[in-house]
Amino acid sequence: MPYNNVFESNRLTVTPDSWPGFKAPTIGATALLAAMALMAPQFSYAQDAADQSTPSSSLEQIVVTGSRIGRVDGFEAPTPVTVMGEAELRSFASPNIADSINSMPVFAGSMTPGSSVANVSGGHAGMNVLNLRSLGRSRTLVLLDGQRIVASNIDGSVDVNNIPQDLVSRVEVVTGGASAVYGSDAVGGVVNFILDTTFTGLKGRVTGGMTGKRDNENVSASLTGGTSFASGRGHIVANVSGRDSKAVRVNRRDWNLEGWQFMYNPNYTPTNGQPERLMLNQVSTSDGIRGGIITNTPLRGTAFGPGGAPYQFRYGDLVSDPDMRGGDWYKTQVRGTEDGLSLAPDITDVSVFAHATYQLTDNIEVFAQASHGRSETYNYGYTLECNSCLTISADNPFIPASVQTQMQTLGLTEFEMGTQHQDLGSASTDAERAVSRYVVGAKGDFELFGTDWNWDVSYQKGIAKLDVVADNSMLMANFNRAVDAVRHPVTGEIVCRSSIADPGNGCVAYNPMGIGVNSQATLDYIRGAGLRQYKNEEIKQDAASATIAGEPFSIWAGPVSIAAGLAYRKDTSGGSNDPISDTRGWYTGGYGTTRASIDVTEGFIETVVPLARNVSWADQLEFNGAVRLADYSTSGSLTTWKAGLVYKPVDALTFRATRSRDARAPNIAELYSIGGGGLSSATNPFTGLPLILIPAPRTGNPNLTPELADGLGLGLVLQPSFLPGFSLSVDYWSVKLKDSIATLVLQEILDRCYQGSQQYCTAITFAPGSLDITEVARSPFNYVVERARGIDFEASYRTSLGAGNLSTRLLVARYIERSTDDGITPRNLVGQGTGSDPQRLRWNFKVSYALDPVSVGFTARGVSSSVYDNRFIECTMACPPSTSAHRTVSTNKINGQIVFDTSLGYDLDAGGAKMNLFLDVRNILDEDPPVVANGPGADGYFYSPANYALHDYMGRVFQAGVRIDF
Structure with missing residues (x-):
């Protein structure tokens, strides 16, 4: 009206x-x-x-x-x-x-x-x-x-x-x-x-x-119309609009590629006068890189690249797990890639x-x-990061032969490793x-x-x-079964350890060591075996x-x-x-x-x-x-x-x-x-x-x-009045909750x-x-x-x-x-x-x-x-x-x-x-x-x-x- x-x-x-x-x-x-x-x-x-x-x-x-x-x-x-x-x-x-x-x-x-x-x-x-x-x-x-x-x-x-x-x-x-x-x-x-x-x-x-x-890139359009009807007693207005905005999945801005991050000072002691935390550039992860890295034992620093090929990771001049400065920081840098924050x-x-x-x-x-x-x-x-959280047994058949030989020489029965699970993609x-x-x-x-x-x-x-x-979230029960891989005692095939006792459980073995080393069947199984979250x-x-x-x-x-x-x-x-x-x-x-x-x-x-209006002491x-x-x-x-x-x-x-x-x-x-x-x-x-990766759900409290x-x-x-068109307000406010x-x-x-x-x-x-x-x-x-x-x-x-x-x-x-x-x-x-x-x-x-x-x-x-x-x-x-x-x-x-x-x-x-x-x-x-x-x-x-x-x-x-x- x-x-x-x-x-x-x-x-x-x-x-x-x-x-x-x-x-x-x-x-x-x-x-x-x-x-x-x-x-x-x-x-x-x-x-x-x-x-x-x-x-x-x-x-x-x-x-x-x-x-x-x-x-x-x-x-x-x-x-x-x-x-x-x-x-x-x-x-x-x-x-x-x-x-x-x-x-x-x-x-x-x-x-x-x-x-x-x-x-x-x-x-x-x-x-x-x-x-x-x-x-x-x-x-x-x-x-x-x-x-x-x-x-x-x-x-x-x-x-x-x-x-x-x-x-x-x-x-x-x-x-x-x-x-x-x-x-x-x-x-x-x-x-x-x-x-x-x-x-x-x-x-x-x-x-x-x-x-x-x-x-x-984005485009949008809108159309609006309005008219009266019934001799002016009624009125209607309508609008239809649409928008399409494209993602910026990979952040290649220069400011995102310099590796700025806090890390713990490895030289800090309570009495030496140094700060506990350092804010530096060229900082990245030291124990959870894309294809995986061994983080303990004398094999620490053995990393796995495309196809699972092992190589020696070069640590930086400052290392405080899970972070480091320098070295191969740019190889482990996920900012500026599809695995980094978009x-x-x-x-x-x-x-x-x-x-x-x-x-x-x-x-x-x-x-x-x-x-x-x-x-x-x-x-x-984000990536499904795992900082030094996996234990790999010596009988895991995915361990490259050269690494297996080193483990035998050193008498190692297992090692710990961290990875970003590159093959599994980013949780989205x-x-x-x-x-x-x-x-x-x-x-x-x-x-x-x-x-x-x-x-x-x-x-x-x-x-x-x-x-x-x-998308790409891990079903943890499936992951835990898949990552525990062995050779079948009869067929010699690489299988999940759980599949030997239960051949029909559908488990497909997962290789955390390397990039591009897992089949689609493996990934599908870890992601829910057909069940989507x-x-x-x-x-x-x-x-x-x-x-x-x-x-x-x-x-x-x-x-x-x-x-x-x-x-x-x-x-x-x-x-x-x-x-x-x-x-x-x-x-x-x-x-x-x-x-x-x-x-x-x-x-x-x-x-x-109204308490007063147009009186000597108040307009209003x-x-x-x-x-x-x-x-x-x-x-x-x-x-x-x-x-x-x-x-x-x-x-x-x-x-x-x-x-x-x-x-x-x-x-x-x-x-x-x-x-x-x-x-x-x-x-x-x-x-x-x-406590490594325990459930921490956000639940309600009915007693609130x-x-x-x-x-x-x-x-x-x-x-x-001497400055028409000018207005100024100043307001102080406070809230106690x-x-x-x-x-x-x-x-x-x-x-x-x-x-x-x-x-x-x-x-x-x-x-x-x-x-x-x-x-x-x-x-x-x-x-x-x-x-x-x-x-x-x-x-x-x-x-x-x-x-x-x-x-x-x-x-x-x-x-x-x-x-x-x-x-x-x-x-x-x-x-x-x-x-x-x-x-x-x-x-x-x-x-x-x-x-x-x-x-x-x-x-x-x-x-x-x-x-x-x-x-x-x-x-x-x-x-x-x-x-x-x-x-x-x-x-x-x-x-x-x-x-x-x-x-x-x-x-x-x-x-x-x-x-x-x-x-x-x-x-x-x-x-x-x-x-x-x-x-x-x-x-x-x-x-x-x-x-x-x-x-x-x-x-x-x-x-x-x-x-x-x-």
Whole structure:
């Protein structure tokens, strides 16, 4: 239903063109209704955000869904709101809207298809999952037109890929706690995608792109149409789009070929003043090379190449198994090969979307929405590394004759070896994900006791299906039989030892010594003998809501606005998987299927109370508050609330403050997961012996309780009259999260049990009558207190320049604290650059100029330098003794990065159609990512020395195309 939004003296007037007799609500009701729009679809008077590249008056015609009052670009909202308009979204050189959003400094640690290329076990391949303030992806609530979206994974992750990107008119980011307004998961904030469901006409888009290295080629196309029907009482809009993006399987970037990695200093002692860990180049593995290498006995260094031919491996000048520096490092280097970490997966997706409204009466409108998206992703993962973990008996017939002779001479009965199992290939995932969503509802208005009220009801059904197969994963029972090869005592053939006693077991002997030495039958047997590791998972969401809002009475400063409503939501997971995953029998993957459900019933009330208006000491003083009561089937009742003040002493200056109690209820994965993940290694603290490749599944904990968070926001907004078009906001925020849900790594679970914490001992399975450990369940617990603090800056300036329009915008996120306290080791994570932790400073500056028919944009994005770990001690001499809490390292610095982007556009008429030709270039200077070294030990040698979640790593990227509006 069409509306015209007009700001008049900082008051918002809403004029519905097609509702005869409708009385426009005052500012209080409008503000409250705008906030309530995030609770239910279509209950929004918000129009499309204006193109941010133009400083016309239309820029001020914005009502942000989720704010309490009408405002311009989030500067007048009591809770900070950042808006990214259509022009800014599409100017980023990427076919995916998530890349544009993640360029905003308030996002840190989001999951992207690139950052999850090594994710084989989690089922996240190809997903884009947003993370506000690095508080966690599960604490960022993603909405579509104010309504929840069904998750694409049982951990609650919402895949942004499923949003109809060519219909997005703007994205609104509400930072800070918002659980009282929007419900669970909004601890970090809310990201609301606003669609242009009133579009009329026909428009299309065709784009293509690649990197400056001529890889990661992608093409995409979209067609959108909208029209009215039934003499204007109805309207329908539909969109169909598709994309194909090619993988970058082999990362041949120069920065990936230099062998940067940490390794243990072989010369370190606690008293010689040397650092325990060295960060060096030309580092690779010493005891797990491609074709295999003997790692003990006098035969140490005997390696096996193509065809199984033995040769003497040349160790480097520094050796600390499983790593070394120098020597034959480049021969063992897997980075830059098909066995190393790739840069991007193969992705193909297609989606359809339709939205229809129909005006039943002058005061009642019904609507329906349907969407379906399907994506196919192939993720190239990692080698099946085995660092000195195989024991080969002297009677193994695959041992080359020359090596057999040496063993006989030396009297050796066995040796240990390590290998990357080159013949078995890399563990990878082939995933197909489909998400369907259906929404129906109605909205309207009525008059009661002389005041205007609005109502809204809706129901949505969401269904997400994931079909995933793990390619090249080893079935460990088959592998263990196949690697134990002997000669048959009768036939003399090479067979599995187990096949002598059980000739019909189907085992085919495996040769770990060499490259290209195994038959396809052998590989097929180890990979499952016809059984593929798979999971068919289905996640369903049923959600219903009803809201009502109005102005029941007025007080001295104006009308009091109230909104209230009820909501119900049920999330269900189910499906099927291969029979082996449940027994933890695969090397990686472990696709167990969880069958469970969670439901919640909620009631909420919100209010906006004007306390002063147009008095000597205040232009405006307004209170806004919200309370939500929720009853979860898993954790019982829960109350969240929010209280805020907006104070404008003068028209140009606004102060805002909010205090909130937020919460996040545990999701299905945290509560009920039956386990996923492959095999891991650690040390048994009870025996001191290594645990080699034991099952360590991620299982749920049904005893979890909701996380509780206390949030505070203090800010000011400056919009001076002497500088029209300029706005500045500065906001301090803090969050304290109690009873935070987290999962310990394998070694920590073992160590805490050994130290006497019984709750962790329940996760460990011991062999009967011994201290040998056979399995460790990595379950989450409510055991962490988390704190986060920071300051956000936003400034924008729009003005006419010559015959064109100039627009500038600066966004800065300054992180002060991001700490965790697990009751044993308090840690501050701000400024650590190896994972998803926030950097101390992230910023984004954009300037654009439009002079019809040409538009030009320039963006600078920056992230400050960081460290590997805030607890590390950097030193090269006179180092103190290294401890588990304070490692001594040769370097602890990770450089910052500044990246420049540009966009060019040209408008022209083509036979009555409006055409826009564009070229967007990301990272125009082709800056390499800073070195972020992995290791030491284990599998660090196949990871790229870069942080895909933090830095720009693809290099220069081009995206070009045409948009046509008929």
